[in-house]
Amino acid sequence: MVGRLVWLKWRLLVNGVRADRQRAFGLPVVTIGVAAIGFWLAGRYGSAAGEMSARAAGEFTLWVMLVVWLAWITLPVLLFPLDETLDPARFSLAPISRTQLMAGLTAAGLVTPTIVVPVLLLATNVGLFPGPLTALMALIAGGLLLLQFIVGGQTFTALVSLILRSRRGRDLAVVVVSSLGLLGFALQQTIATAVGEYGLAGAVQVYRLSSWWWALPPVAAQQAAVAAAAGAWGQSVLALAISAVWLLLIISLWNRLLLRLVTTPESSPLGGSKRIRPTIADRRGWSPVIVVARKELLFYVRDPRLRMVWTGAVIFLGVIIATLLIGTTQLSDIQRARWLPLIGPMVVIFIGLPVALNQFGWERNASSFLFALPAGPRKLLIGKNLATGTALFLETMTLSVILAWVSGGWATLPMVPPLALTAIGCQLAVGNIVSVLAPLRLPDMGTDLFAQATEQGCLAIVAQMVSFFVIGLLMTLPASAYVLVVQFGQNLNPVVVSLASLTWGAIIYSIGLWIAARVLGKRIPEMVALVQTV
């Protein structure tokens, strides 16, 4: 059965490459890139450890294994689509025991280009411990570490899958992602401060993990090698045993998660309500544009993935506030900058990109329903833009008010609304054109937080980067005018700047809308084919 699952994973990879040109190009590039990163990391790891004293090197290797393990188990779920990953739920009806399934998934977990990174690191790690017995212990510890990498990753994936399947799954996922993001940021800041203060070798000795080795699975395994190198064979064997116990505990957790994963339905229906609650027709506004905008706004609140996009502002806000509170001295200068509220539109525009650049991708399979209706392309776009613009404007103002409170830049705040509207106009102008030329398919996948079809991954990244650049270019003129006003006093009248900026935004938006509406009118069947998953 293990062989079958390994074969299946391999076939999924190969068939994916065969079926799609982007993937055929992307996979070798990614493999080469990952291998290069793996060699670079392993080289840096080996040389840094080699330059330290034995004691410091031991502590350093414990830290490295902990950080790499955490990155390995979390990053794939948080950053990348996982459609090649074997979803355990698909084996619910197969006559496979959970033990077989877990063994198969573990072995299949090795069939991925990214495995190069831990393998190279672990090989370098074994090379750091000279002497046959010590190297043997490092090798055994390395094997345990590799298993912890794979099993830890699978367990975390299973946990996120379970969270995502619950009714409030994606909201919980936002909390998980936000927490991990903030935790990672705080960890990075703490490490950077400690390394800046004590140097790398000093920092790892001040913040010693060897005191906590038993509490952290990868550290316990690595401690077995470190203790063996120090001649503490008793502790080495104990660390190995504790590491093995950790592995069993993780496997046991994975087993329990799998049990729930293969038997729990994806969602449970709500009970029917007897009375029709007030709906679209019971409220004001009955034109196609208003109704489309209203539908979009309802989806911003109800669609967990869209909700996640908009709550992304909270993450950014958290990071900005955390940066200001615990950041370096240079960052504390920013805290007092009176232009700080003007950052609001920039941050929110960045957050709104996934929606603004993919207005029709979010329709997913319902696109065939929408496009079978007699809605004119221009009205559809304006309705959608109205919703996106409203959400962006509200988020911008909220963020800018908080930034004004942090920086005391209340005087700058009145300039935010015109700047925000200009930026929104420029963003939607570019967004509308990209939305109709290169819509992205957004499949529903159980284990994917930010799911988009992998074959369109490169397209998404390129489209977002180019668009962000173009939006930035379009904003150069108005943004420069605002900077002149804020930084150089009253050289320019703020009212004139605001009016000119709004006019600029309106012109750019109108041009973008005109182009996008003409293209959309001619491309409806292609749009349906591009965004539908069936």
Next chain:
Amino acid sequence: MTENSHPSVWAKGLVRRFGSKVAVDGVDLSIGRGEFYGLLGPNGAGKTTTIKMIVGLLRPSEGTAGINSLDTWRQPLEVKRRIGVLPEEFNLYERLTGAELLDFTSAIHRLPREDAVQRRRELLQLLDLEDAASDLIADYSRGMRKKLALAAAVIHAPPVLFLDEPFEGVDAVSARLIRGLLQQYTARGATIVFSSHVMDLVERLCTRIGIMVHGKLVIEATPEELRQQFGAASVEDAFLEVVGAGDLGEGLEWLGASSG
């Protein structure tokens, strides 16, 4: 020429290729006002592809199609105002409630608000969806979704209705109501293009039948003509004659032979 002098639904030389595969191969159609037209064929025959090309959701490789005097590919909005579509994959907005979806559809079709509210109420009541009207469609069963999609397709009273497997997953009580509703609809002059694999229903409802095989429209006739032409007792038998039904023949003896 008046709009009534044109066929309600027409297609001229419709072809659709997917790479080297020809899914629809030169289909010509002419369906008159008030007809209940059954488009039949085995899986992969090209029925859904044909309907998608007529309603404007799939661009033909060759040929064109339309409604009355309108060409789907030249006047898409005008065509869409005159049709209602219940597609095979009835992909609705999962995160709208049933009532919201009907309101959304009415507003896009520019129905007056009062009419929209009244029609929504009547349709939800008729299709036994009143209790679930304020639930998200994501929570609907397959049959409920089908009924809601049908309500969305008829709420603006289109003169032409395209229905792909409208009774799939629908309970017997609702199916009977829907049958009555559709028959009443055509009796008032509307045209229905209907695709189904349930031959009994096709025989009872359709006034004319077209059978597609391998992307070609191989025969068009009334149910009576079809039965007579093939000397068959039912439309199902005639259909099987046309498409060339296979039999089990040799092999598969192992099926059902295992014990335990």
